[in-house]
Amino acid sequence: MTETKRLKKNDGTKEAVSNGKASQIPVVHPRYSDLISRVKNFSIIESTLREGEQFANAFFDQETKIKIAKALDEFGVEYIEITSPAASEQSRLDCIAICNLGLKAKILTHVRCHMDDARIAVETGVDGLDVVIGTSSFLREFSHGKDMDYIIKQATEVIKFIQSKGLEVRFSSEDSFRSDLVDLLNLYKTVDKLGVNRVGIADTVGCADPRQVYELVRTLRGVVSCDIETHFHNDTGCAIANAYAALEAGATHIDTSVLGIGERNGITPLGGLVARMYTADREGVMAKYKLDKLRDVENLVAEAVQIQVPFNNYITGYCAFTHKAGIHAKAILNNPSTYEILDPHDFGMTRYVSIGHRLTGWNAVKNRAQQLDLALSDAEIKEVTQQIKQLADIKPLGVEEVDTLLRKFHHEKTSSEKAEDD
Amino acid sequence: MTETKRLKKNDGTKEAVSNGKASQIPVVHPRYSDLISRVKNFSIIESTLREGEQFANAFFDQETKIKIAKALDEFGVEYIEITSPAASEQSRLDCIAICNLGLKAKILTHVRCHMDDARIAVETGVDGLDVVIGTSSFLREFSHGKDMDYIIKQATEVIKFIQSKGLEVRFSSEDSFRSDLVDLLNLYKTVDKLGVNRVGIADTVGCADPRQVYELVRTLRGVVSCDIETHFHNDTGCAIANAYAALEAGATHIDTSVLGIGERNGITPLGGLVARMYTADREGVMAKYKLDKLRDVENLVAEAVQIQVPFNNYITGYCAFTHKAGIHAKAILNNPSTYEILDPHDFGMTRYVSIGHRLTGWNAVKNRAQQLDLALSDAEIKEVTQQIKQLADIKPLGVEEVDTLLRKFHHEKTSSEKAEDD
Numbered sequence: 001m002t003e004t005k006r007l008k009k010n011d012g013t014k015e016a017v018s019n020g021k022a023s024q025i026p027v028v029h030p031r032y033s034d035l036i037s038r039v040k041n042f043s044i045i046e047s048t049l050r051e052g053e054q055f056a057n058a059f060f061d062q063e064t065k066i067k068i069a070k071a072l073d074e075f076g077v078e079y080i081e082i083t084s085p086a087a088s089e090q091s092r093l094d095c096i097a098i099c100n101l102g103l104k105a106k107i108l109t110h111v112r113c114h115m116d117d118a119r120i121a122v123e124t125g126v127d128g129l130d131v132v133i134g135t136s137s138f139l140r141e142f143s144h145g146k147d148m149d150y151i152i153k154q155a156t157e158v159i160k161f162i163q164s165k166g167l168e169v170r171f172s173s174e175d176s177f178r179s180d181l182v183d184l185l186n187l188y189k190t191v192d193k194l195g196v197n198r199v200g201i202a203d204t205v206g207c208a209d210p211r212q213v214y215e216l217v218r219t220l221r222g223v224v225s226c227d228i229e230t231h232f233h234n235d236t237g238c239a240i241a242n243a244y245a246a247l248e249a250g251a252t253h254i255d256t257s258v259l260g261i262g263e264r265n266g267i268t269p270l271g272g273l274v275a276r277m278y279t280a281d282r283e284g285v286m287a288k289y290k291l292d293k294l295r296d297v298e299n300l301v302a303e304a305v306q307i308q309v310p311f312n313n314y315i316t317g318y319c320a321f322t323h324k325a326g327i328h329a330k331a332i333l334n335n336p337s338t339y340e341i342l343d344p345h346d347f348g349m350t351r352y353v354s355i356g357h358r359l360t361g362w363n364a365v366k367n368r369a370q371q372l373d374l375a376l377s378d379a380e381i382k383e384v385t386q387q388i389k390q391l392a393d394i395k396p397l398g399v400e401e402v403d404t405l406l407r408k409f410h411h412e413k414t415s416s417e418k419a420e421d422d
Numbered sequence: 423m424t425e426t427k428r429l430k431k432n433d434g435t436k437e438a439v440s441n442g443k444a445s446q447i448p449v450v451h452p453r454y455s456d457l458i459s460r461v462k463n464f465s466i467i468e469s470t471l472r473e474g475e476q477f478a479n480a481f482f483d484q485e486t487k488i489k490i491a492k493a494l495d496e497f498g499v500e501y502i503e504i505t506s507p508a509a510s511e512q513s514r515l516d517c518i519a520i521c522n523l524g525l526k527a528k529i530l531t532h533v534r535c536h537m538d539d540a541r542i543a544v545e546t547g548v549d550g551l552d553v554v555i556g557t558s559s560f561l562r563e564f565s566h567g568k569d570m571d572y573i574i575k576q577a578t579e580v581i582k583f584i585q586s587k588g589l590e591v592r593f594s595s596e597d598s599f600r601s602d603l604v605d606l607l608n609l610y611k612t613v614d615k616l617g618v619n620r621v622g623i624a625d626t627v628g629c630a631d632p633r634q635v636y637e638l639v640r641t642l643r644g645v646v647s648c649d650i651e652t653h654f655h656n657d658t659g660c661a662i663a664n665a666y667a668a669l670e671a672g673a674t675h676i677d678t679s680v681l682g683i684g685e686r687n688g689i690t691p692l693g694g695l696v697a698r699m700y701t702a703d704r705e706g707v708m709a710k711y712k713l714d715k716l717r718d719v720e721n722l723v724a725e726a727v728q729i730q731v732p733f734n735n736y737i738t739g740y741c742a743f744t745h746k747a748g749i750h751a752k753a754i755l756n757n758p759s760t761y762e763i764l765d766p767h768d769f770g771m772t773r774y775v776s777i778g779h780r781l782t783g784w785n786a787v788k789n790r791a792q793q794l795d796l797a798l799s800d801a802e803i804k805e806v807t808q809q810i811k812q813l814a815d816i817k818p819l820g821v822e823e824v825d826t827l828l829r830k831f832h833h834e835k836t837s838s839e840k841a842e843d844d
Contacts, residue, residue: 237694241663272659310732
């Protein structure tokens with residue numbers, strides 16, 4: 001993405017996201033791109049193997065870590081961040097194993113600002129270290145004027161050591177949105193002068209809102225010349241919007257995890273961020289990432305941590321492209337962009353019109369069977385549609401019930417075919 | 423909330439949200455409240471019984487609708503919006519039944535801008551009508567200059583009719599963020615002059631981001647004198663942040679649904695909005711809403727539409743207040759506000775430290791049993807803790823496994839006590 005292209009005028013229209021039909025749909029407020037915006041030029045630091053390991057259910061063994069790292073690399077994330085090798089011997093071995101995979105993605109590990117941690121990390125083969133300074137209480141002391149020299153001295157030693165090994169280094173605070181602004185900027189300015197690759201802002205408790213994020217990142221953008229990484233927890237529902245606001249204000253890197261897993265209710269989810277960025281720059285996002293691999297990555301991680309993909313998950317949740325009877329379903333058939341900003345086909349998904357009721361039709365049922373990867377002939381679809389209609393005439397069926405019915409029907413058909421083949 | 427109080431200086435500190443310990447924690451960027459902000463003075467229009475009925479799984483019978491309406495009223499929402507009585511005969515009967523409950527919340531119904539719909543609605547006993555103009559294609563034609571007079575004429579007739587019955591009236595467009603700005607403002611200005619109570623902005627496809635929302639609402643705030651209602655879909659993860667940005671720009675009413683259920687992956691969730699607003703104004707939110715009823719409302723709706731509450735749900739998701747071993751868990755025990763912006767006790771929830779591993783302790787297990795409402799003595803907790811330790815020494819346990827184990831243990835204890843009583 002060249003600077004010229006980034007500064008190109010947005011003429012207030014965009015191509016409709018529909019089934020290959022490119023109609024002109026007006027977007028809100030024809031806007032010129034801001035000069036500082038990185039909405040069309042950002043990198044993902046995928047932290048499922050670091051932040052995600054702090055999720056309540058997560059216990060990744062090496063085999064699982066490798067599977068997840070490969071899947072993320074296949075999807076196309078620019079960076080994969082993994083747990084500090086100083087955390088445990090197994091973590092160190094896993095870190096080395098992932099570095100040895102030869103992935104396209106750069107491998108980062110997340111370490112405390114201590115020489116002990118840094119020394120272990122630089123020997124694992126990682127491309128860079130994400131250094132984080134202590135805890136929020138550390139910065140709070142700092143904000144009261146204590147230990148300023150000590151922090152600068154420690155940071156300098158760790159940063160120079162990492163640089164001497166030829167590795168990337170990021171320097172981040174914790175709980176940046178509850179830290180003293182002047183102290184924060186002073187610290188970032190100092191490490192920027194030391195030549196770090198990135199400084200990091202972290203909303204560790206999930207308290208920030210998009211306008212605060214925009215203000216802080218924009219201010220920081222004027223203070224440092226290095227890249228800016230941001231990390232947002234989702235306790236109050238702003239993790240995706242905050243990431244977007246950060247990019248608008250000039251941040252360059254966004255931390256994500258698959259399904260957003262992390263401490264408490266997690267951070268910016270990979271899928272949710274992709275949905276947001278796709279809406280802003282469909283072509284750019286499709287060029288960078290293999291969007292049809294998103295569902296596989298999510299299923300892999302969901303299985304590894306024993307959770308259900310939420311019913312309302314971005315893009316891949318079962319109702320993300322579900323339209324119910326009435327005006328929506330009808331309009332969607334005429335022109336999907338009427339009620340869809342995301343084209344399901346771009347994500348390897350298909351549209352679904354609610355079918356668990358007595359007025360359902362076989363075309364809608366066929367649609368659902370395809371979503372479930374169930375190969376059924378039209379005659380078979382018509383047969384199962386009759387079964388659904390009969391059941392739904394007594395009581396409407398939930399999607400799970402219809403799915404179960406379809407799977408059972410498919411299983412019986414497949415079994416009987418197999419029996420015939422034998 | 424008086425105007426004077428709203429304009430009060432924010433001195434840049436807030437009380438820590440912890441277990442009764444009020445320590446001073448700095449918030450980001452000490453800010454003066456904007457004059458137009460309604461962050462501390464807003465109303466919720468709860469639309470589970472309208473938007474939520476458009477969720478794929480939703481088929482509410484009258485009994486369920488009444489249960490949900492009562493639970494929402496108990497929680498304290500200012501408005502309950504229900505499906506148009508023109509949709510079906512049963513919808514009309516349900517609407518009348520809910521109006522007859524004598525709830526504190528005002529009852530609204532959502533109707534198309536047609537006299538036919540309005541005539542049916544005004545006879546049901548509702549407090550007001552939320553009028554929506556056609557579909558986005560309607561406004562798109564409008565934006566090309568067609569039918570302007572027709573729309574104004576029709577809107578005028580419907581609005582005046584509703585006003586003649588002494589009812590509240592809101593006038594909203596659909597797909598406001600992909601509509602022509604000048605046409606949109608022109609339309610709102612016209613209906614404002616007719617004396618509507620509210621105009622409505624709707625992000626029907628979920629494409630808007632917080633800065634767009636702020637700009638549009640702030641512009642509209644300067645054009646109309648009536649209240650401003652906003653409705654945000656969550657396709658790209660900004661529904662909560664957009665609602666917050668709208669309030670910052672002067673919007674007065676936010677549409678929500680329980681767990682966010684609605685078309686596709688839904689709208690601003692009630693619980694998520696509450697988490698966000700609590701962070702901005704804990705005292706105000708606690709005074710208005712019975713936060714400890716949130717979980718009951720969510721469980722009621724989740725059961726009615728046959729879904730699981732997502733693992734990462736705001737406030738009530740099982741990991742919202744879950745902290746895993748290491749620095750977080752330790753810090754949390756010293757001072758919860760270090761890693762929590764929401765106090766679980768304010769929501770009738772309790773904190774949870776991950777326990778499904780061999781290093782677990784009985785205090786942590788006791789904590790979880792209390793979250794699950796399982797009454798067990800300390801001796802019993804110590805007994806079940808030993809069982810968990812033995813199992814986890816072979817393989818770490820997921821939260822569901824631990825919960826199952828705890829529930830089974832509790833069931834056995836209760837059954838044996840009951841057997842002894844008999």
